[in-house]
Amino acid sequence: MHTENKFNRKEQIIQVAESLFKERGFMATTMRDLAKVLKIEAASLYSHIQSKDEILETICFRLGQEFNSAMDKIKSSHENAEDKLRRAILNHIIILTGDLNGSAVFLKEWRHLKREKLNEFNIERKKYENGFKEIVKQGERENIFSIVDITLTVQTILSTISWLVEWYKPGGKMSPGEIANYLADFIISGLKKNPAHRNE
Amino acid sequence: MHTENKFNRKEQIIQVAESLFKERGFMATTMRDLAKVLKIEAASLYSHIQSKDEILETICFRLGQEFNSAMDKIKSSHENAEDKLRRAILNHIIILTGDLNGSAVFLKEWRHLKREKLNEFNIERKKYENGFKEIVKQGERENIFSIVDITLTVQTILSTISWLVEWYKPGGKMSPGEIANYLADFIISGLKKNPAHRNE
DNA sequence: CCTACCGATCGGTAGG
DNA sequence: CCTACCGATCGGTAGG
Numbered sequence: 001m002h003t004e005n006k007f008n009r010k011e012q013i014i015q016v017a018e019s020l021f022k023e024r025g026f027m028a029t030t031m032r033d034l035a036k037v038l039k040i041e042a043a044s045l046y047s048h049i050q051s052k053d054e055i056l057e058t059i060c061f062r063l064g065q066e067f068n069s070a071m072d073k074i075k076s077s078h079e080n081a082e083d084k085l086r087r088a089i090l091n092h093i094i095i096l097t098g099d100l101n102g103s104a105v106f107l108k109e110w111r112h113l114k115r116e117k118l119n120e121f122n123i124e125r126k127k128y129e130n131g132f133k134e135i136v137k138q139g140e141r142e143n144i145f146s147i148v149d150i151t152l153t154v155q156t157i158l159s160t161i162s163w164l165v166e167w168y169k170p171g172g173k174m175s176p177g178e179i180a181n182y183l184a185d186f187i188i189s190g191l192k193k194n195p196a197h198r199n200e
Numbered sequence: 201m202h203t204e205n206k207f208n209r210k211e212q213i214i215q216v217a218e219s220l221f222k223e224r225g226f227m228a229t230t231m232r233d234l235a236k237v238l239k240i241e242a243a244s245l246y247s248h249i250q251s252k253d254e255i256l257e258t259i260c261f262r263l264g265q266e267f268n269s270a271m272d273k274i275k276s277s278h279e280n281a282e283d284k285l286r287r288a289i290l291n292h293i294i295i296l297t298g299d300l301n302g303s304a305v306f307l308k309e310w311r312h313l314k315r316e317k318l319n320e321f322n323i324e325r326k327k328y329e330n331g332f333k334e335i336v337k338q339g340e341r342e343n344i345f346s347i348v349d350i351t352l353t354v355q356t357i358l359s360t361i362s363w364l365v366e367w368y369k370p371g372g373k374m375s376p377g378e379i380a381n382y383l384a385d386f387i388i389s390g391l392k393k394n395p396a397h398r399n400e
Numbered sequence: 401c402c403t404a405c406c407g408a409t410c411g412g413t414a415g416g
Numbered sequence: 417c418c419t420a421c422c423g424a425t426c427g428g429t430a431g432g
Contacts (some may be wrong), residue, residue: 044417078359159363190386244401
């Protein structure tokens with residue numbers, strides 16, 4: 001109980017930072033902005049965190065791990081490509097809608113990481129993207145997906161499922177699960193071999 | 201010929217700004233960064249431009265007009281929804297790949313516009329989005345598209361065709377036209393009524 | 401287009 | 417967690 005205050009305070013700072021970094025961007029958010037929301041002085045923030053950069057790193061790597069650990073479970077499964085892709089999309093949407101602010105920072109503000117951390121982060125990103133790449137390749141081997149260009153395909157999938165972070169508001173007509181299903185249908189219909197076009 | 205220098209200089213500044221704003225973001229780019237690339241002093245920039253904000257405004261509204269004037273032509277045509285959508289996607293990809301830096305600023309940095317300009321800009325953005333919305337609605341009336349949620353659908357289309365600005369590099373295997381065709385097929389297959397699922 | 405400069409604000413520290 | 421403060425850097429101006 002007695003260490004809880006300090007722990008919560010750091011977490012609180014990160015939560016507020018996620019929100020402001022999403023809203024205005026990392027560079028446009030000052031430590032004084034953060035402090036104002038938390039109703040303390042800017043200097044007091046440094047009792048709980050080391051630097052502005054540290055906050056960004058915490059957010060980016062935390063979300064990176066969330067996305068990647070969900071992908072790891074899919075990798076080790078033995079489903080077919082369509083089921084894997086469906087599950088990967090669902091995981092992505094659930095994590096994203098479950099932490100909209102953090103996800104927005106993960107997706108948009110990572111480029112402001114300092115060089116060393118940026119390199120580390122890019123490895124995590126690539127790892128996640130490769131998860132999708134492997135699923136798509138598996139679908140090609142299983143002869144259920146028709147792929148023209150693997151990079152274009154994977155990047156298109158990622159755009160489709162990521163950029164709702166820009167406009168999604170909780171409490172709408174569709175639940176995250178429903179959105180995920182819609183997007184999975186949308187994407188899979190675009191990847192499948194189309195008998196009408198290919199006559200087979 | 202004698203006014204050309206000044207004209208070109210301003211345009212040069214905007215070009216460099218587009219490139220740096222894309223690479224680092226508007227807030228992380230300083231006037232001294234711009235000046236360095238142009239091999240002049242920061243103060244000298246102000247002989248050609250009024251402010252940093254003015255540069256951002258010029259870029260955002262220029263691209264906004266490009267996107268919207270292409271959409272206007274489609275609006276006034278009498279094609280069916282599928283042809284219109286295909287053409288809208290092609291226009292979008294052509295403009296985007298034709299000015300990658302400007303498009304990136306248009307898509308990612310507009311939120312740093314000052315309030316009044318931001319309001320103006322959001323009207324242009326909404327107008328462009330509504331262009332896609334009307335096409336999708338037309339497709340519903342023509343009974344060729346099956347739409348669950350119009351906002352989700354339109355935003356998904358826009359994500360799919362916009363975020364290649366993040367990774368597209370000219371000179372790759374696929375030409376902009378080929379990419380546009382691929383994405384149009386991808387999107388339209390996701391919107392079409394699927395006889396396999398709906399039995400009609 | 402440059403030199404010289406300015407007021408404001410930034411991330412962060414010292415010391416309590 | 418606060419007061420007091422600092423060096424650096426920002427967008428921008430004056431005057432040539």
